[in-house]
Amino acid sequence: MSFPFLPGIPPLLTQIIPAVVTLAAGPLGDLLQSLAPTWELLDQKGNKVLNPDSFVGIQYSNAHRISDYPVEKGSFAFYNTVQTPFNATVRMAAGGTEDNRKIFLNTVDAISKSLDLYMLVTPECTYNNISIERYDYMRSVNNGVGMIIVDIHFVEIRLAQVQYSAANGTINPTATVPQAQGQVHIGQIAPAAPPASVQYTPGAW
Numbered sequence: 001m002s003f004p005f006l007p008g009i010p011p012l013l014t015q016i017i018p019a020v021v022t023l024a025a026g027p028l029g030d031l032l033q034s035l036a037p038t039w040e041l042l043d044q045k046g047n048k049v050l051n052p053d054s055f056v057g058i059q060y061s062n063a064h065r066i067s068d069y070p071v072e073k074g075s076f077a078f079y080n081t082v083q084t085p086f087n088a089t090v091r092m093a094a095g096g097t098e099d100n101r102k103i104f105l106n107t108v109d110a111i112s113k114s115l116d117l118y119m120l121v122t123p124e125c126t127y128n129n130i131s132i133e134r135y136d137y138m139r140s141v142n143n144g145v146g147m148i149i150v151d152i153h154f155v156e157i158r159l160a161q162v163q164y165s166a167a168n169g170t171i172n173p174t175a176t177v178p179q180a181q182g183q184v185h186i187g188q189i190a191p192a193a194p195p196a197s198v199q200y201t202p203g204a205w
């Protein structure tokens with residue numbers, strides 16, 4: 001690439017411009033692309049689940065419950081705090097053709113019915129083990145006729161480990177509700193007479 005000499009442009013600049021263009025198309029372009037904000041919804045294998053045209057934003061909520069118990073004079077003492085599962089609402093936008101919007105909405109509906117866990121990657125944080133609680137979308141003239149705004153509500157899923165033990169050839173969880181014992185028939189039982197020390201004699205009182 002060559003640039004003709006123009007009045008007011010130093011000859012050295014005509015040599016710098018091609019070098020800058022070449023650098024921007026090579027390592028500099030890759031660097032700028034890697035520095036771009038990352039928003040992705042992935043499955044447990046790292047595969048991208050949704051391909052919206054853009055991620056509009058996220059709303060995150062995390063709460064802690066404080067346990068207490070009553071003491072004297074109507075006061076309360078705090079003794080524990082428990083972190084509850086977090087909630088996150090991600091707003092995405094999908095546009096383009098009608099088929100593109102249909103595919104996007106069908107994908108959102110399909111993964112909302114799945115029991116799989118997902119991972120949400122944002123520029124600041126990565127949220128693991130989340131599931132879709134619900135979703136809703138809107139389409140208005142203000143956002144453009146061909147633009148759909150989708151809000152996907154995620155909730156954290158706490159994974160619990162359950163131990164199993166074999167009993168009578170059947171695998172039963174040991175950390176769940178105890179197994180009920182079956183009824184055993186031991187025959188008819190006749191009432192036995194009480195001992196003389198506890199027998200009641202009329203008129204003895």
